[in-house]
Amino acid sequence: MSEEVSQPADDATDSAERAFRAGFVSFVGRPNVGKSTLTNALVGEKIVITSEKPQTTRRVIRGIVHRPDGQLIIVDTPGIHRPRTLLGERLNALVETTLGDVDVIGFCVPANEKIGPGDRFIDERLNDFPRAKKVAILTKIDSASQTEIIDQLTKLGAMREWDAVVPISSTEDQQLDILSEVLLDLMPESPALYENETITDESEDERIAELIREAALAGAREELPHSLAASVDDREEREDGLIEIYASVYVERDSQKGIVIGKGGQRLKSIGETARKGIEELLGQRVYLSIRVKVLKEWQRDPKALGKLGF
Structure with a gap:
């Protein structure tokens, strides 16, 4: 299958002759369009948790893509949404600040779903960030027919004049190299902004806490996903090489605590097993x-509680 891709005009320039470029890109789009999966695929390592639940990302996470001719710093942000709590307001403010500073915004739309009101709402919001160049990214092309892909590319093209349009599949590694080249060509000439071995600015404890939250989100129902937070309280390395990690999962109400723990503690045990596997892979x-599991009443609306949890 071949798909059309528009790229910056100087793409034919040999990478060996190009000046080194480095800059910041942020991916936006409605929930479940593949933003976090794309970030992880480009970086080459899991630095952002993924979930089917909306508004999974709660803070700015930077992932660094190293290429011979430049660096892409992917700034993963909370999604643009209409806030219902103080946390939501703070996350929106974080998004506004971040998108106002990045060099490129990648607008992600899945190839296998119709463009709807949520997509159009975000597209309109892109006008609030005139500094950033705009790239349309058609995700999940492995799940769509060629006819669907062409139709979606046509509709994307009608939305605005993009600096580039790139169809990709993160899970099948289709056209990710092309996307990296396109994004890098839109970045300013710059020396490297991070050391070669750096792939994220997240601390190990922050990444561990996110893996625990990801495990707790799996299968969570109703409003529980928005009420979940996690933190690492302590860690100790034993002489036999085993690392002991003591962590907390926070909820807002006593009833939610019971849901997370589950009957006979089975759900909490499952959360722990899933998270531990991811943590062992991270730490080696x-x-x-x-x-x-702790109750921090209405923490999404409490400024003091939000501060305690790092928001």
Whole structure:
């Protein structure tokens, strides 16, 4: 299957002759269009948790893509949404600030779903960030027919004059190299902004807490996903190489605590097992993980509680 891709005009320039470029890109789009999966695929390592639940990302996370001719710093942000809590207002303010500073905004739309009101709402919001160049990214092309892809590319092209349009599949690694080249060509000439070995500015404890939250989000129902937060409270490396990690999962009400723990503690045990596997993969060591579930009443609306949780 071949798909059309528009690229900056100087794409034919040999990479060996190009000046080194570095800059910041942020991906936007409605929930479940593949933003976090794309970030992880481009970086080459899982630095952002993924979930089917909306508004999974809660803070700015930077992932660094290293190429011979430049660096792409992917700034993963909370989604643009209509806030219902103080947390939502703070996340929106974070998005506004971030998108106002990046060099490129990638607008992600899935190839296998119709463009709807949510997509158009975000497209309109892009006008609020005139500094950034705009790239349309058609995601999940592995799940769409060629007819659907062409139709979606046509509709994307009608929305605005994009600096580039690139169809990709993150899970099948289709056209990710092309996307990296397109994004890099839109970046300013600049020396490297991060050391070669750096792939994210997240600390290990922050990444561990996110893996725990990701495990807790799986299968969570109703309003529970928005009420979940996680933190690493303590960690200790034993002489036998085992790392002991003590963490907390926060909810807003006593009833939610019971849901997270589950009957006979089975759900919490499952959360711990899933999270531990991810943490061991991250650290490359065996892990003992202890998770306590705590109630922090209405923390999404409480400024003091938000501060305690790093918001």
